[in-house]
Amino acid sequence: MSLLKLATWARLKSPWILHVNTGACNSCDIEVLAALTPRFDVERFGILLKPSPRHADILVVTGAVTRQAAERIKRVYEQTPDPKFVIAVGACAIGGGVFQNCYGVLGGVDKIIPVDVYVPGCPPRPDAIIYGVAKLIEKVTKGG
Numbered sequence: 001m002s003l004l005k006l007a008t009w010a011r012l013k014s015p016w017i018l019h020v021n022t023g024a025c026n027s028c029d030i031e032v033l034a035a036l037t038p039r040f041d042v043e044r045f046g047i048l049l050k051p052s053p054r055h056a057d058i059l060v061v062t063g064a065v066t067r068q069a070a071e072r073i074k075r076v077y078e079q080t081p082d083p084k085f086v087i088a089v090g091a092c093a094i095g096g097g098v099f100q101n102c103y104g105v106l107g108g109v110d111k112i113i114p115v116d117v118y119v120p121g122c123p124p125r126p127d128a129i130i131y132g133v134a135k136l137i138e139k140v141t142k143g144g
């Protein structure tokens with residue numbers, strides 16, 4: 001097993017996430033935070049919220065990317081160690097949602113950084129977000 005494969009395996013056994021808002025209305029953020037509460041108890045899967053990209057494996061991104069946020073999200077992505085993964089949460093993060101075509105909005109997150117999993121909804125429910133993380137782990141485990 002190569003070192004990168006070993007690191008990927010280890011990280012997906014306990015995926016640490018960083019939540020990034022690139023211009024969301026805050027409803028998606030509330031759902032992300034709800035997903036992290038004891039009600040859903042995602043810590044039993046090893047999922048932990050981290051305050052720094054340097055400690056994160058998965059960036060959970062909400063909101064359409066505004067012109068102001070574009071450089072920042074790129075920098076956060078570069079600061080996240082490999083192997084790293086991105087989940088776009090909500091219609092805005094997927095393609096701009098209700099904010100698409102606004103003068104200050106560039107579009108979805110994949111206009112700026114690569115995205116591995118898309119979780120649709122406006123906003124998506126906490127269980128859909130947790131399912132997105134599970135799908136990402138399944139995809140990476142299968143090498144897809």
Ligand code: SF4
Pocket residue numbers: 023024025026027028062063064089090091092093097098121122123124
């Ligand atoms: S997808 Fe809906 S809830 Fe989420 S940031 Fe956009 S408008 Fe708000």
